[in-house]
Amino acid sequence: MLDLSTFFLGRPLTAPLMNASGVWCNVNGQLHALAESEAGAMVTKSCTLLRRDGNPEPRYHTLSMGSINSMGLPNEGHQYYLDYAERHDYENKPLFFSVAGLTLDDNLTIVAQIQDAYTPALLELNLSCPNVPGKAQIGYDFDALDVILAEISSAYSRPFGVKLPPYFDTAHFDEVADILNRYEKVNFITCINSIGNGLMIDMDSETVLIKPKQGFGGIGGEYVLPTALANVNAFHSRCPKKSIIGCGGVSTGEHVFMHLLAGASLVQVGTALYEQGPEIFVRLKTELATIMQEKGYKTIREFQGKLKTL
Template sequence: MPTSATPDLGTEFLERPLANPLMNAAGVWCTLAAQLDALADSEAAAIVTKSCTLVRRDGNPEPRYRALPLGSINSMGLPNEGYLYYLDYAAHHDYDHKPLFVSVSGLSLDDNLTIVAALRDVVLPALLEINLSCPNVPGKAQPGYDFEAMDELLAEVATAYRRPFGVKLPPYFDFAHFDTVAQILNRYEHLAFITCINSVGNALIIDTGQESAVIRPKDGFGGLGGDYVLPTALANVNAFHRRCPTKTIIGCGGVRTGEHVFQHLLAGATLVQVGTALYEEGPGIFQRLARELAELMAHKGYRRIDEFRGRLKTL
C-alpha cells in the first residue's frame, strides 16, 4: 500500500480498479502469445493485442521499421496471426490479473463485423477496440479519415456488439475535424473509450548518405512515432477529453518517460499506452515509467492521479 510519501498510481477504467495507468500500444509486443504473456508478467496494468484481421497476414516487406533519433517510422502492414488466434488467447487469459483488449482492424466492413460477432458470441470479458486508423496497408484508406464510413461502421458495430467497446483514432489536425469526429462518437452510447493517437501517417525519412528512404514499403512512406508525435498526441487526447465527456480517453503517442505519462494524464487520459519506447526497451519499461511517474507526482505533491488528471491549465 502507498505510504503518505508514496503516491498511489491506481486508476479506474470502466469501473475496474487498476494498479497504474500503463499499457502497451496495439502493434507493439503483442503479436504472439509469448509476447502477450511477457506483458502480463510486466508492470503494465492492462494489455492490448495486435490489431487483427480475418486471416493471418505476413505484413509488408522488410525493412519496415526504423528507429530514429526522436522516435521511429514504420510501415508494418498489419502482420498478425488472424482473429481466431487472439480469440483463443483471450479465452485463456487471466482477467482477474489484468484486463485484455482485443484490437480489431478488418480490411472491410464485413470482415470487422465477422470478428465483432465472434468476440460477442464467445462472451469473454475482453474489451473490443475497433482500429479506425491503419495508415500502413497499401491500397487501403483509413476509416478514421472517411467520416461517413466511420459513422456507418460504428453504427453497425454498436448494433451487432451491444456491449461497451472503443475505437483507436488517427491523429487529427483541425478543430473542425475534432468537432465532427466527436459528434459521431458521441452518438453511440456503447462506445465507451477512445484511444488516440495512432502514428502520424505517411511521413518520409531520408538517409542523406544513401540518398534513400529508410524503409521499403510504400516507397518509404510510413507512420511516425515516438518523441516526434508527442505534441500531436497530447492535442488529440485533450481535444477529445473536452468534446467527449462521457467517454474514457486512452492516450497513446510519444511516451518515453514518466513525465510524458504525466502529461497524457494531465491532458485527460485515463490510461496511457507505450509504443516505440516499448519496442526499443522491452516490457521492463513499465516498471521504470511507473517509478518516474511516482517520483514526479511526489515532487509536485500529488498523492493520487485524480488530483491532476484532466486539469490542464490554459493561458
C-alpha cells in the same frame, strides 16, 4: 502513501500504463510477457480476419526521436488472439482486443465471434491503419466512420472503443466528436495512431529508410507527442462521457504525466516499448511516482484531466 492505481470503465488497475496495439503483442510469448509486466492493462495486436505477413522488410527504422514504420498489419488472424483471450487471466489485468478488419463485413464477423466467446476482453475497433497499401483510413472518412459505428453498435451488445488517427484541424475534432457522441456504446477513445505517410532519408546512401510504399510510413515516438496530447485533450473536452486512452510519444514518466493531465485515463507506450521491452513499465512507474511526489499528488485522480490554460 503514493497510489498509482486507477480505474478504467469501473475496473481497478494497478497502474495507468499499457502497450500500444502492434507492439509486443503479436504472439503468445509477447502477450505473456505483457501479462507478467508492470503494465496495468494490455491490448492484442490489431487483427484481421485471416493471418497476414504484412509488408516486406525493412519496414521499421529507429530515428533520433522515434521511429518510422510501414508494418502492413502483420498478425496471426483473429482466431489466434481469440484463443489467447479465452485463456487470459483477467484477475491479473484487463485485456483489450483490437480489431482491424479490412472490410466492414470482416469487422462484423470478428466482432460476432468475440461476442460469442463471452470473454471479458474490451473490444477496441482500430479505425486508423495508415500503412496498409490501397486501404484508406476509416477515421478520415467521416461518413464511413458513422456507418461502421452504427453497424458495430447494432451488432455488438457490449460497450466498445475506437482507435483513431491524429486530427489536425479544430473543425475535424468537432465533427468526429459529434459522430462519436451519437453512440452510447462507444465508451472509450484511443488516440492517436502514428502520424501517417512521413518520409525519412539516409544521407549516406541517399535512399529511403524502409521498403514499403516507396519509403513512406507512420511516424511514432517523441516526434508525435504534441499532436498526441492535443488529440487527447480535444476529445477529453468534447466527449465528457467517454474515457480517453492516450498514445503517442511516451518514453518517460513526464510524458505519462502529461497525457494524464491532458485527460487520458490510461496511457499506451509504443515506440519506446518496441525499443526497450516490457521492463520499461517499471521505469515509467518510478518516474511518474517521483513527479507526483514532487508535486504533492498522492493519487492520479488529483490531477487527471485538470490541464490549465493561460
